[in-house]
Amino acid sequence: MSSVIACELPPRAPGSGSGIDLTRYQDAGAIRRLLTSARTVAVVGLSPKELRASYFVGFYLRRNGYRVVPVNPRETEILGEKCYPSVAAIEEPVDVVNVFRAPAAVPGIVEECAGRAKAIWLQYGVIHEEAAERARALGLEVVMDRCMKVEHARHLGRLHWLGFTTRRITAKRPETP
Numbered sequence: 001m002s003s004v005i006a007c008e009l010p011p012r013a014p015g016s017g018s019g020i021d022l023t024r025y026q027d028a029g030a031i032r033r034l035l036t037s038a039r040t041v042a043v044v045g046l047s048p049k050e051l052r053a054s055y056f057v058g059f060y061l062r063r064n065g066y067r068v069v070p071v072n073p074r075e076t077e078i079l080g081e082k083c084y085p086s087v088a089a090i091e092e093p094v095d096v097v098n099v100f101r102a103p104a105a106v107p108g109i110v111e112e113c114a115g116r117a118k119a120i121w122l123q124y125g126v127i128h129e130e131a132a133e134r135a136r137a138l139g140l141e142v143v144m145d146r147c148m149k150v151e152h153a154r155h156l157g158r159l160h161w162l163g164f165t166t167r168r169i170t171a172k173r174p175e176t177p
Contacts, residue, residue, distance in 0.1 A: 020129045025122075025144035032155045034119055034141060038095035039067060041148070042087060042117070044109055045100030046070040048078045053123075054100040055079075057149040061098075064152060069094055087112035096121050098148050106131040114138045121148050 041061055046068075047054045058079055062068045069092070070078040073085035084090050087097055087109060097113050098121045099106060106128040113120050119141035122128070132142045143151075 020127070022127070022145050025132060025142050026146055028155070030141065031143055031146065031151050034096065034121075034143065035148075035152050035156055038119070039065075040069060040092070040094045041066045041096045041098050042069040042071050042084075042090055042094040043098045043100065044071040044087060046072050046075075046078050046083070047100075048072075048075055053147075057098070057100075057123075057147065060149045061152070064157070071097075087116060090116065093117070095119065096148070099123060099126055101126065103128040103131075107134065110135045110138070110140070113140055119143070121146070123147055 043054060043058045043061075045054050046058050049055055050059075055078075058068045058070065062079060068079055068081060069090055070081050070083040071085070071087055071090070072078065072083050075083040077083055087094075094117045096119045097109065097117045099109055100123050101109065103126055106122065106126065107130070110120060110131045111134075113135065117140065120132075120135050120143075122132070122142075122144040124145055124147050127145055132144055135142045
């Protein structure tokens with residue numbers, strides 16, 4: 001008796017409902033280079049609540065060797081690190097600014113990144129094409145509508161061992177004789 005659980009992940013349409021082509025902001029080679037070169041990641045919108053995606057991503061990144069700089073004006077410390085009210089208030093250079101905020105907040109964050117960061121990473125659903133183009137004009141690398149934790153696990157972690165890069169996930173057990 002065999003049990004099969006399979007999940008075919010549908011291909012993502014360019015723009016994924018946003019009406020824009022996001023593929024230029026999701027280049028696998030650029031993502032991999034960014035993940036391997038970055039050491040310090042400012043997480044804008046990092047929550048102190050353990051069940052929030054931003055907390056989990058920050059925790060994961062820290063556990064995988066990145067220095068995480070929390071950015072949340074309502075907190076003083078998250079993940080044992082001093083929390084800053086904005087990107088502009090961070091006292092050290094950062095490699096990547098990872099954004100967990102509503103798209104309307106992105107233009108202001110992009111302006112704060114100028115001269116302080118090398119890249120801006122907009123999480124799933126955080127899509128703002130004009131801000132992304134402004135970031136590029138300021139010399140920043142841009143990743144949009146991708147999760148830094150998922151991409152790290154996919155490119156540098158062990159997700160590829162489980163079939164995630166094949167877009168097919170299966171729990172099919174081998175036949176027993």
